[in-house]
Amino acid sequence: MSGPGFSWQRLRAMMFKEFIQMRRDRLTFAMMVGVPMMQLILFGFAINSDPRNLPTAILDRDQGVFSRALIARMGASGYFRVVEPLSDAEAETGLAEGRIQFVLTIPEGFTRNVSRGTHPALLIEADATDPAATSNALSTLTVLADHALDRELTGPLSAWRRPAAPFTLQVHRRYNQEGITQFNVVPGLMGVVLTMTMVIMTALAMTRERERGTMESLLVTPLRPIEVMLGKIIPYVMVGYIQMSLILLAARLIFAVPVMGNIGLLMLASMVFIMANLAVGFTFSTIARNQLQAMQMGFFYFLPNILLSGFMFPFRGMPEWAQAVGEILPLTHFLRIVRGVMLKGNGVGEIVGEVGALGLFMLIVTTIALKRYRQTLD
Amino acid sequence: MNAAIEVHGLTKRFQGRTVVDHLSLTVAQGRIMGFLGPNGSGKTTTMRMLCGLLTPDEGEGRCLDLDIRTQSHAIKRQVGYMTQKFSLYEDLSIRENLDFVARVHGLPDRRLRVEEALERLGLTARRDQLAGELSGGWKQRLALASCLLHKPRLLLLDEPTAGVDPKARREFWEQIHAMAAEGLTVLVTTHYMDEAERCHAIAYIAHGRLLATGSVGEVIARAGLTTFSVTPLHAGTATASLAQRLSGLSGIDLVAPFGSVLHVGGADRDALLKTLIPFRQDDRFLWREDTPTLEDVFIHLMPAVDARPS
Numbered sequence: 001m002s003g004p005g006f007s008w009q010r011l012r013a014m015m016f017k018e019f020i021q022m023r024r025d026r027l028t029f030a031m032m033v034g035v036p037m038m039q040l041i042l043f044g045f046a047i048n049s050d051p052r053n054l055p056t057a058i059l060d061r062d063q064g065v066f067s068r069a070l071i072a073r074m075g076a077s078g079y080f081r082v083v084e085p086l087s088d089a090e091a092e093t094g095l096a097e098g099r100i101q102f103v104l105t106i107p108e109g110f111t112r113n114v115s116r117g118t119h120p121a122l123l124i125e126a127d128a129t130d131p132a133a134t135s136n137a138l139s140t141l142t143v144l145a146d147h148a149l150d151r152e153l154t155g156p157l158s159a160w161r162r163p164a165a166p167f168t169l170q171v172h173r174r175y176n177q178e179g180i181t182q183f184n185v186v187p188g189l190m191g192v193v194l195t196m197t198m199v200i201m202t203a204l205a206m207t208r209e210r211e212r213g214t215m216e217s218l219l220v221t222p223l224r225p226i227e228v229m230l231g232k233i234i235p236y237v238m239v240g241y242i243q244m245s246l247i248l249l250a251a252r253l254i255f256a257v258p259v260m261g262n263i264g265l266l267m268l269a270s271m272v273f274i275m276a277n278l279a280v281g282f283t284f285s286t287i288a289r290n291q292l293q294a295m296q297m298g299f300f301y302f303l304p305n306i307l308l309s310g311f312m313f314p315f316r317g318m319p320e321w322a323q324a325v326g327e328i329l330p331l332t333h334f335l336r337i338v339r340g341v342m343l344k345g346n347g348v349g350e351i352v353g354e355v356g357a358l359g360l361f362m363l364i365v366t367t368i369a370l371k372r373y374r375q376t377l378d
Numbered sequence: 379m380n381a382a383i384e385v386h387g388l389t390k391r392f393q394g395r396t397v398v399d400h401l402s403l404t405v406a407q408g409r410i411m412g413f414l415g416p417n418g419s420g421k422t423t424t425m426r427m428l429c430g431l432l433t434p435d436e437g438e439g440r441c442l443d444l445d446i447r448t449q450s451h452a453i454k455r456q457v458g459y460m461t462q463k464f465s466l467y468e469d470l471s472i473r474e475n476l477d478f479v480a481r482v483h484g485l486p487d488r489r490l491r492v493e494e495a496l497e498r499l500g501l502t503a504r505r506d507q508l509a510g511e512l513s514g515g516w517k518q519r520l521a522l523a524s525c526l527l528h529k530p531r532l533l534l535l536d537e538p539t540a541g542v543d544p545k546a547r548r549e550f551w552e553q554i555h556a557m558a559a560e561g562l563t564v565l566v567t568t569h570y571m572d573e574a575e576r577c578h579a580i581a582y583i584a585h586g587r588l589l590a591t592g593s594v595g596e597v598i599a600r601a602g603l604t605t606f607s608v609t610p611l612h613a614g615t616a617t618a619s620l621a622q623r624l625s626g627l628s629g630i631d632l633v634a635p636f637g638s639v640l641h642v643g644g645a646d647r648d649a650l651l652k653t654l655i656p657f658r659q660d661d662r663f664l665w666r667e668d669t670p671t672l673e674d675v676f677i678h679l680m681p682a683v684d685a686r687p688s
Binding site for chain 1: 457466481
């Protein structure tokens with residue numbers, strides 16, 4: 001930047017122009033609204049980290065009271081859907097072909113051996129290629145096995161009941177009692193959608209000027225870099241808020257996600273996040289030579305954000321280096337803010353650190369963007 | 379009064395390739411300077427350096443009494459630059475484009491000026507049409523109107539009439555001359571000889587170097603060319619084979635057909651005349667010495683540069 005002066009009037013002129021262009025570009029405009037809606041439906045309805053009703057084949061060689069009781073309890077847990085009894089070979093191919101998730105083999109004489117107290121072994125085989133698909137069901141089964149037959153073990157057999165632990169464990173699943181995936185995913189989506197559209201839209205808006213040759217005219221006007229930058233960014237801040245409002249509305253009406261905290265606070269904190277992403281997009285536009293490159297850079301940035309931020313996978317499950325990278329990404333901090341405010345009812349005190357991190361990121365990227373934006377064609 | 383443009387030793391290199399090579403140029407206020415030269419000779423780069431879009435690697439100069447290195451922001455306010463490619467917003471309407479330029483320049487009576495410009499253009503009725511839908515000639519008029527909106531003192535026009543029909547070109551030049559009469563200085567690049575002849579002065583550059591400058595008459599006189607026009611005496615005789623036999627002979631720098639007439643010329647008069655002796659005895663052609671045209675001069679200047687290894 002050189003010389004004096006920042007002019008509101010020039011900034012307004014730039015913004016006004018951007019708004020008109022945005023309005024004329026129907027496809028892009030439709031994308032701004034369409035992309036969040038599509039992601040919301042795909043992620044919101046499709047993702048479930050706690051799958052139930054898993055197809056389970058049971059090879060019951062016992063056909064006794066206890067085996068039937070055990071099968072009934074498993075079905076009642078909701079995790080297992082018992083499929084028609086199959087032969088050993090069919091169960092084997094079923095697992096191999098992925099049509100069956102679990103095979104439970106109940107040995108002959110199971111009921112008799114339980115009655116005798118000889119602890120017969122049951123075999124549960126799982127298709128564990130996707131650990132996430134089986135782990136919840138299996139841990140439920142382990143707990144269930146302890147007391148599955150309590151009701152049947154009456155009279156003299158009651159001696160075989162497993163004694164209760166000398167203490168009781170009370171589990172409070174706070175902020176998301178029923179462990180509903182949507183409560184986690186839908187607020188997170190807000191961050192994902194904003195990251196994607198904000199970065200790509202600004203990067204495109206700037207490179208378009210260069211590609212169409214209008215940059216040359218823009219550069220010979222008295223417009224300052226900061227005016228061009230803000231003029232490009234502010235209209236998209238508004239687009240960002242429209243997207244946020246849409247998702248918030250859908251979260252409330254379609255997915256019944258609770259909003260425990262203050263919406264106003266969330267909106268305010270989001271401003272920093274939106275600006276940070278727009279600054280990233282602007283920086284990309286100073287590097288990219290055409291719109292295609294800008295688009296590619298946008299996706300390149302999008303990938304680590306979606307994978308390392310804790311949106312897709314638990315943040316604490318990542319190795320330390322990945323967490324360190326994740327801490328740099330704005331989406332990581334925004335997810336903590338949005339989940340904190342919506343699910344936990346966080347207030348200013350709890351989120352101020354995360355907002356600070358976003359602010360720092362924004363400042364650094366904005367400085368880079370302004371340094372790179374040249375007022376000449378050199 | 380100082381000159382509107384006065385630059386010395388202007389040099390610009392792109393990745394080691396010298397695009398503009400120690401160019402010095404002076405344009406007096408209120409003059410129209412034609413800027414000529416083959417494609418890629420550095421005309422656009424020079425213009426961009428003049429209005430602050432590019433920083434010269436070497437050289438210095440003043441534009442409207444402002445330093446082109448340090449005061450480019452102030453220069454931009456007083457210069458109208460019309461780019462080679464149409465560079466207004468195709469997805470904005472005619473009025474919106476003008477309005478944007480007016481706002482960015484912070485013009486006080488914006489609405490009025492935009493209305494005036496529309497009226498002058500004769501586009502008041504089509505003001506809400508998208509600029510992208512205009513034909514080439516109208517785009518050129520709109521582009522010119524938009525770079526005149528802030529009443530600049532210097533106009534830089536980069537091939538403003540490329541692809542524009544003769545009538546529109548004529549109107550365009552009338553407008554330029556009228557404004558120059560009021561004190562506007564114009565630097566205009568063109569490939570058309572008739573346009574070069576409409577300029578008060580011309581500058582010819584090739585490979586980034588200024589090869590000739592002055593009024594059209596001066597440039598022609600300084601080239602020191604002797605030219606003949608060769609007219610076939612019978613309708614069926616073609617000049618093509620004559621042209622082939624002539625080109626490359628010593629003393630002949632220029633062989634160029636103009637319709638059925640052939641222009642032959644050279645800088646060394648004695649050598650030319652000596653070489654031509656046998657040819658002039660050919661009674662199928664009428665040889666007549668005439669004054670060289672601007673185009674003859676340029677065609678003569680060009681190969682001298684092309685021969686240089688680039």
